Amino acid sequence: MTVGSLATVSLDPPLVTFFAMKESRSFAALRSLDRICINVLDEDHADVCFAFASSSGPKFAVGDWDMDRGDAPVLRTAAVAMHCGIGPVYEAGDHYGLMARLTDLRTTDTRPMVFYRGLISRLHPTTGRHAKTNRLDWWAH
Numbered sequence: 001m002t003v004g005s006l007a008t009v010s011l012d013p014p015l016v017t018f019f020a021m022k023e024s025r026s027f028a029a030l031r032s033l034d035r036i037c038i039n040v041l042d043e044d045h046a047d048v049c050f051a052f053a054s055s056s057g058p059k060f061a062v063g064d065w066d067m068d069r070g071d072a073p074v075l076r077t078a079a080v081a082m083h084c085g086i087g088p089v090y091e092a093g094d095h096y097g098l099m100a101r102l103t104d105l106r107t108t109d110t111r112p113m114v115f116y117r118g119l120i121s122r123l124h125p126t127t128g129r130h131a132k133t134n135r136l137d138w139w140a141h
């Protein structure tokens with residue numbers, strides 16, 4: 001499923017969390033697993049973003065997936081891939097929060113997708129490690 005609510009929680013141990021609507025069927029399936037892979041989309045993954053934001057349709061038909069690591073599919077072109085063990089699920093209003101513990105991390109230099117004002121956006125090319133400010137170019141998808 002596509003989520004925009006991913007947050008880092010702790011460095012030691014390495015924990016992240018995200019929030020899913022209580023009625024989400026994808027989340028009901030996810031929370032029953034032992035392991036997941038959190039794939040951070042890059043700025044060219046609009047198709048993957050919207051395929052996994054839909055309740056219907058063959059989600060894994062979109063994107064280049066590595067399915068060899070058991071039950072945690074890895075998007076080969078993800079900006080970041082975080083392999084995680086599933087931790088506690090907790091109440092968060094009309095959502096559930098899920099805590100996940102990182103077991104493996106793959107990072108790249110590709111720019112992550114930004115979802116801003118309901119639109120997919122791009123970080124401006126001048127945005128780099130040493131840039132003082134981030135500039136955002138955004139366009140209607």
Ligand SMILES: Cc1cc2nc3c(=O)[nH]c(=O)nc-3n(C[C@H](O)[C@H](O)[C@H](O)COP(=O)(O)O)c2cc1C
Pocket residue numbers: 001002003004005006019020021023024025026027049050052053054055056115
């Ligand atoms: C950019 C974006 C961010 C989203 N973030 C969340 C989120 O943080 N939590 C959530 O429950 N749904 C989020 N959604 C919606 C879910 O992806 C979508 O409702 C869900 O996958 C629908 O399928 P399901 O009901 O079968 O789970 C987001 C959708 C988009 C496009």
